[in-house]
Amino acid sequence: MNATDRIRFELDGRDIDAAPGESILQAARRAGTDIPHLCYTDGLRADGNCRACVVEIDGERVLAPSCCRAPQPGMKVKAASERARASQRMVLELLRADVPAAAEKSDSELAHWCEALGVVEPRFTPRTNPTPDRSHPGIAVDFAACIQCTRCLRACREEQVNDVIGLARRGADTAIVFDFGDPMGDSSCVGCGECVQACPTGALLPATLLDVAVAPASAAYRPTRQVDSLCPYCG
Ligand code: FES
The missing domain is CATH 3.30.70.20 (Alpha-Beta Plaits)
Known part of the structure; x- marks a missing residue:
């Protein structure tokens, strides 16, 4: 990445660089800070539908999904602020509540992020358990x-x-x-x-x-x- 191409912005009080076309989430991960994310994965188009990755951006009233938001030079982003964490936790709790205990997979990304953010027992009623589809041989x-x-x-x-x-x-x-x-x-x-x-x-x-x-x-x-x-x- 050329120095002139870099987009310098602040993440949780630390200056980091983003390459052109990178999202806040991608730049943060490259710089060693992983922001909770579920609907985003490397190699696929960002869809922005789960909202687990929301961050605070200085000067903006509404939290932004970091997986599909491009950083701007000088932007100040908070991924670990009290407000951002509260929202990330709430999203994870709601998503976890969607998954009945019998269907939870302890090695899943959802379980990883719930554990990382201290989301233990959802307070919400889970969905009824739909029947699995076992029709495919593999x-x-x-x-x-x-x-x-x-x-x-x-x-x-x-x-x-x-x-x-x-x-x-x-x-x-x-x-x-x-x-x-x-x-x-x-x-x-x-x-x-x-x-x-x-x-x-x-x-x-x-x-x-x-x-x-x-x-x-x-x-x-x-x-x-x-x-x-x-x-x-x-x-
Ligand atoms: Fe799902 Fe960003 S990872 S909205």
């Missing part, structure tokens, strides 16, 4: 753990140019769907696994890792048709 879908961050949609569309996953319905009923609401195993999914890699909550996971207690083996459905796979490990 990938299970635990809808109860989904926070609709759309990372799987973007991974499917932007990484694989497949566009199998979409969002259906509205409000609290919003859910990811495959093609036209087909079981994943009947959809045009090629089993590449990009969505599993992208998921920050474990809603999409290798089929063998879904707790069998949430879907009895007798309910398992195995499609007989075969699809071409782009998976580098399957050939």
